[in-house]
Amino acid sequence: MRFSLLIRHLTVGLGALGVGSVFWLGRLNWDPEMRLWRAVGDASLVLLVVALAAGPMARLWSGACPLLGWRRETGIWFGVLAAVHSALVWHGWARWDVPRPSWGMSSSPSSVASLVSSPALESLT
Numbered sequence: 601m602r603f604s605l606l607i608r609h610l611t612v613g614l615g616a617l618g619v620g621s622v623f624w625l626g627r628l629n630w631d632p633e634m635r636l637w638r639a640v641g642d643a644s645l646v647l648l649v650v651a652l653a654a655g656p657m658a659r660l661w662s663g664a665c666p667l668l669g670w671r672r673e674t675g676i677w678f679g680v681l682a683a684v685h686s687a688l689v690w691h692g693w694a695r696w697d698v699p700r701p702s703w704g705m706s707s708s709p710s711s712v713a714s715l716v717s718s719p720a721l722e723s724l725t
């Protein structure tokens with residue numbers, strides 16, 4: 601691996617760690633396990649938004665052009681964090697089980713939580 605490529609990946613990886621840490625530190629009263637996988641998911645989503653928004657932003661505002669050169673590393677780290685997030689959810693929380701009501705997603709009213717706890721799904725289990 602070329603040295604500059606390594607530096608670029610280290611830069612984006614450390615940036616992602618910083619973003620994840622902000623989310624992690626913002627919820628110190630949460631269960632440690634859930635706090636970790638949610639922070640990793642949040643950092644992953646931020647990287648995805650940056651990677652996708654860089655192109656349109658550079659079109660609209662020339663000040664965003666330097667972001668264009670970082671899209672590859674940002675996209676790669678998005679994928680890495682999303683995979684880690686998924687693994688942490690499945691392994692640490694869902695215990696390799698299929699979605700069922702006892703997953704207990706009570707802390708946010710997201711569509712995923714509503715789906716998993718819906719009476720329609722409950723009747724299938």
Ligand code: HEM
Binds near residue numbers: 645686687707712
């Ligand atoms: C593109 C890949 C993914 C991204 C960017 C992503 C990102 C996120 C984000 C930002 C959250 C909210 C975290 C918070 O509340 O602070 C979240 C929640 C969650 N994610 Fe992911 N995620 C991805 C893939 C997955 C996959 C594959 C699974 C399944 C294994 C999964 C399971 C969950 C669950 C169960 C929640 C909690 C939902 C709730 O409480 O309502 N995610 N994810």
